[in-house]
Amino acid sequence: MPSLNDSRPGTTVRITGIDPGQAGGSRRRLLEFGFVPGADVTVIARGATGGLLVGLGDTRVALDSRTAGRLRCGR
Amino acid sequence: MSCHATGAGATGTATAERSTGTPFVALVGNPNVGKSTLFNALTGAHQRVGNWPGKTVAVAQGDWRTAGGRRLRVADLPGSYSLLPDSPDEALVRDVLTAPAGERPDAVVFALDAANPARNLYLLSQILDTDIPVVVALTMTDVAARRGTPPGAQALARELGLPVVRVEGRTGAGLDPLADAVWDALDLVPPPAGRISAWAAGSPVAAELADLVAEAAGRTPHPARWLAVSLLCGEEPPAVPAALAERAGAAAARLATAAEGAGAQDTDARSADTRSADLAAQGAGAQDTDAELLVAEARYAWAHAVIERAAPRPAGARPTLTDRVDRLLLSRGFGIPFFLAVMWGVFQATTVLAKPLQDGLGDFVSGPVSGGADRLLEAVHAPGWLTGLLVDGLINGVGQLLTFVPLMIIMFLLLALLEDSGYFARAAFVADRLMRTLRLPGRAFLPLVVGFGCNVPALAGTRILNRRSHRLLVGLLIPYMSCTARLAVYVMIAGVFFGSNSGTVVFFLYVASVLLVVGMGLILRPLLFRDMKEEPLVLELPPYRLPTLRVTGAQVWQKLAAFLRTAGGIIVATAAAVWLLMAIPAGAGHGGFGKVDVEQSVFGTVTRATAPLVAPAGFGDWHATAALGTGLVAKEGVISTLAQTYSADEDGDPKLTASLHATFEESSGGHQRAAALAFLVFILAYTPCFATLAAQRAEIGTRLTGIGFGIQLAAAWLLAVGVFQIARLVW
Numbered sequence: 001m002p003s004l005n006d007s008r009p010g011t012t013v014r015i016t017g018i019d020p021g022q023a024g025g026s027r028r029r030l031l032e033f034g035f036v037p038g039a040d041v042t043v044i045a046r047g048a049t050g051g052l053l054v055g056l057g058d059t060r061v062a063l064d065s066r067t068a069g070r071l072r073c074g075r
Numbered sequence: 076m077s078c079h080a081t082g083a084g085a086t087g088t089a090t091a092e093r094s095t096g097t098p099f100v101a102l103v104g105n106p107n108v109g110k111s112t113l114f115n116a117l118t119g120a121h122q123r124v125g126n127w128p129g130k131t132v133a134v135a136q137g138d139w140r141t142a143g144g145r146r147l148r149v150a151d152l153p154g155s156y157s158l159l160p161d162s163p164d165e166a167l168v169r170d171v172l173t174a175p176a177g178e179r180p181d182a183v184v185f186a187l188d189a190a191n192p193a194r195n196l197y198l199l200s201q202i203l204d205t206d207i208p209v210v211v212a213l214t215m216t217d218v219a220a221r222r223g224t225p226p227g228a229q230a231l232a233r234e235l236g237l238p239v240v241r242v243e244g245r246t247g248a249g250l251d252p253l254a255d256a257v258w259d260a261l262d263l264v265p266p267p268a269g270r271i272s273a274w275a276a277g278s279p280v281a282a283e284l285a286d287l288v289a290e291a292a293g294r295t296p297h298p299a300r301w302l303a304v305s306l307l308c309g310e311e312p313p314a315v316p317a318a319l320a321e322r323a324g325a326a327a328a329r330l331a332t333a334a335e336g337a338g339a340q341d342t343d344a345r346s347a348d349t350r351s352a353d354l355a356a357q358g359a360g361a362q363d364t365d366a367e368l369l370v371a372e373a374r375y376a377w378a379h380a381v382i383e384r385a386a387p388r389p390a391g392a393r394p395t396l397t398d399r400v401d402r403l404l405l406s407r408g409f410g411i412p413f414f415l416a417v418m419w420g421v422f423q424a425t426t427v428l429a430k431p432l433q434d435g436l437g438d439f440v441s442g443p444v445s446g447g448a449d450r451l452l453e454a455v456h457a458p459g460w461l462t463g464l465l466v467d468g469l470i471n472g473v474g475q476l477l478t479f480v481p482l483m484i485i486m487f488l489l490l491a492l493l494e495d496s497g498y499f500a501r502a503a504f505v506a507d508r509l510m511r512t513l514r515l516p517g518r519a520f521l522p523l524v525v526g527f528g529c530n531v532p533a534l535a536g537t538r539i540l541n542r543r544s545h546r547l548l549v550g551l552l553i554p555y556m557s558c559t560a561r562l563a564v565y566v567m568i569a570g571v572f573f574g575s576n577s578g579t580v581v582f583f584l585y586v587a588s589v590l591l592v593v594g595m596g597l598i599l600r601p602l603l604f605r606d607m608k609e610e611p612l613v614l615e616l617p618p619y620r621l622p623t624l625r626v627t628g629a630q631v632w633q634k635l636a637a638f639l640r641t642a643g644g645i646i647v648a649t650a651a652a653v654w655l656l657m658a659i660p661a662g663a664g665h666g667g668f669g670k671v672d673v674e675q676s677v678f679g680t681v682t683r684a685t686a687p688l689v690a691p692a693g694f695g696d697w698h699a700t701a702a703l704g705t706g707l708v709a710k711e712g713v714i715s716t717l718a719q720t721y722s723a724d725e726d727g728d729p730k731l732t733a734s735l736h737a738t739f740e741e742s743s744g745g746h747q748r749a750a751a752l753a754f755l756v757f758i759l760a761y762t763p764c765f766a767t768l769a770a771q772r773a774e775i776g777t778r779l780t781g782i783g784f785g786i787q788l789a790a791a792w793l794l795a796v797g798v799f800q801i802a803r804l805v806w
Contacts (some may be wrong), residue, residue: 032159033615045398045406061615062500
């Protein structure tokens with residue numbers, strides 16, 4: 001299944017899940033920011049040194065590429 | 076007065092018990108929602124900042140004087156995304172709001188960002204689980220209005236079942252109705268514990284949660300609904316009855332299994348397919364966090380439903396002006412050059428721009444002020460020692476302190492401008508990759524860059540870091556950033572010993588400075604901050620804004636005053652102390668107090684005694700250690716002390732050059748260039764100045780400053796010895 005990292009700037013995708021990743025990790029923080037299954041995320045830009053800037057409703061969130069890679073999405 | 080109101084609020088007889096004290100209101104909200112602006116508007120000048128009892132988190136508290144002469148005590152709790160904490164700041168918010176009954180705040184004022192309602196409502200749903208009466212202060216309505224139809228206060232109040240007051244912290248609009256709403260909320264008898272939270276009703280977790288809440292109610296002094304849901308999310312709060320913890324574990328496991336099996340029957344077919352696939356992919360090992368995912372989903376579903384009913388609006392993110400700017404400022408081609416340009420600008424401002432102001436102030440103190448004081452003391456026939464102490468000691472020390480003032484103002488102004496404009500979060504995003512080697516956030520880049528100019532404002536700049544451990548580590552690393560005061564010493568010494576190659580030597584020292592910072596970071600982090608783990612970047616980027624002069628000015632003044640208060644005394648006192656040591660003769664027959672040669676003073680005796688300590692580095696001579704000694708006070712003192720001890724002029728005096736060659740040739744046993752390089756490396760690595768120590772103490776505390784001081788001396792000695800011993804093989 002594609003991850004958010006595979007999405008091009010300008011596209012909107014729907015979150016379907018979060019890879020567990022290492023213990024602790026970013027999963028909780030992602031959930032709390034609203035990256036819950038069913039949420040629509042728009043990729044706004046790719047960072048100059050990697051990572052993604054995404055829009056979640058009116059909020060803009062920067063993610064490093066590893067974290068973005070953990071967000072499964074489809075549409 | 077204690078920091079917790081006792082007895083009032085949570086037990087349901089608020090009105091009766093409150094007569095014993097001022098009600099305690101906690102101001103809570105996400106970061107960047109205008110919470111602190113609101114706090115300042117509520118309390119005005121009646122506030123103080125200090126560590127929360129038993130914690131290392133600074134919290135501002137103040138008096139909120141409401142209409143009719145009644146007072147409320149308000150604490151501005153740190154900006155927080157969640158009651159499932161991810162940082163010490165967030166843990167404090169959780170601890171305050173979920174304390175045992177009777178120690179909790181009497182009411183919460185929740186700052187809700189109208190421009191960003193969903194994530195704010197997520198936190199609100201957690202706070203409602205604590206059973207503390209909540210009044211919602213709706214902020215940022217102007218920003219929200221520009222983006223379309225924001226949820227109105229009335230509609231939100233209807234949907235939430237809570238008082239909602241629209242406020243404008245900068246103008247003070249809405250503060251009186253907010254106070255009325257808080258007083259009303261304090262008089263309400265809270266509903267009985269045990270009912271199901273609004274966000275959970277109708278969600279897959281509702282039945283299990285209701286069960287756990289019933290089990291918890293009456294068996295814990297903490298809020299039952301909060302305790303039940305945090306257990307379900309895999310948290311381990313202290314002192315939970317074993318039976319309850321066991322039931323929560325079983326409930327979480329059942330929820331995970333059910334979610335896996337029932338996914339296909341979910342009403343939302345699109346997310347259902349993928350959710351079950353996701354859960355299957357995670358396997359049984361991640362079961363306990365699946366309840367957490369269900370809870371997060373339920374809270375967000377509730378938040379979106381509230382917004383939907385309060386302000387129907389088109390879904391999806393529309394590109395804003397900020398987005399268009401970000402596409403440029405974060406792009407591969409333009410992002411890094413722009414970031415470097417901003418950092419260059421900060422560096423220039425704290426060096427080139429500050430320089431004439433610093434020099435002007437310094438000249439003013441050493442010229443007219445000292446001269447005036449001299450004449451004044453002469454006129455009243457003051458003894459020579461008093462003139463020396465007052466003019467060369469105290470006034471000189473105050474002069475040194477004053478030269479930092481323009482530097483600090485510029486630094487604080489830049490920090491405030493970068494932060495308030497919104498660019499700083501972008502800079503942190505760009506530098507994230509680079510700083511990751513040290514497991515520091517991207518924001519740490521700025522104080523380190525400023526350290527190339529001057530360590531003192533750089534240390535003040537560590538306050539932009541959100542985590543204490545990050546502030547401490549960066550605070551310990553900054554002294555290794557080679558400041559411009561050290562550059563003056565490099566240029567002079569390298570010029571004497573390396574001639575046309577001195578440029579290369581100075582460049583080598585700057586490279587060494589960066590390597591030293593990285594190396595020290597890699598050594599100190601695992602030693603002192605074992606719990607500092609590599610963190611994922613999940614960073615909110617606020618919209619670009621024009622900073623307002625009033626808010627920025629107030630911030631700058633507050634920080635400058637704090638710097639002068641905490642560091643000022645030490646800087647003045649050490650300057651006076653060193654003057655004193657140089658003025659006291661070490662024995663009889665060396666001239667009187669204030670008339671003695673440096674060599675025969677107490678200072679000279681001490682530096683002579685310490686010279687053998689640095690003999691392995693090739694510069695074991697009292698001229699050199701005397702220069703290093705005054706260099707402790709300020710690096711500007713190194714050259715003037717060398718000149719003074721050789722009775723030469725400071726600038727290009729052939730006598731000074733010849734004396735230095737002779738001294739280093741002798742102390743190094745014929746390897747004077749190796750010794751000079753070692754001396755320069757020592758200058759780079761040891762304590763930059765007492766002002767840095769004072770600033771460090773203000774930011775990271777006395778203990779760590781002491782440890783850092785020891786490490787600086789040890790590192791400088793080891794490196795200098797190493798450099799000398801290796802370089803003497805070549806030169």
